Amino acid sequence: MPENTNREVPTGICWCGCRKEAGIGRFFIQGHDKISEAALITADYDGSIPRLLAKHGYGPDNSVRQAAVDTGAWIECPREGCDYTGAPASVRKHAAKPHPSLGD
Numbered sequence: 165m166p167e168n169t170n171r172e173v174p175t176g177i178c179w180c181g182c183r184k185e186a187g188i189g190r191f192f193i194q195g196h197d198k199i200s201e202a203a204l205i206t207a208d209y210d211g212s213i214p215r216l217l218a219k220h221g222y223g224p225d226n227s228v229r230q231a232a233v234d235t236g237a238w239i240e241c242p243r244e245g246c247d248y249t250g251a252p253a254s255v256r257k258h259a260a261k262p263h264p265s266l267g268d
């Protein structure tokens with residue numbers, strides 16, 4: 165959702181709802197972003213990732229991984245025939261490993 169990128173402003177109080185100080189310019193105390201993610205999935209999607217994906221129109225026929233690549237924030241593995249996608253740092257780490265399925 166690139167159009168939303170600049171809408172949220174960090175308030176200095178942790179956005180997970182713990183009401184603690186996150187620090188100037190920060191949304192979260194370290195680790196509380198992941199807690200928020202898990203809490204949201206529990207609260208709004210019955211703890212179900214498939215339900216979360218389906219609610220946003222993603223699933224086996226509409227790749228959420230491709231949608232992430234389409235934003236420009238994720239990239240594809242440079243190896244021909246490999247379908248790995250992820251954040252650039254993740255793909256670099258992945259691409260440095262052998263690809264047995266490609267004959268490495």
Ligand SMILES: [Zn+2]
Nearest residue numbers: 178180182196
């Ligand atoms: Zn928190």
Ligand SMILES: [Zn+2]
Nearest residue numbers: 241243246248
């Ligand atoms: Zn790969």
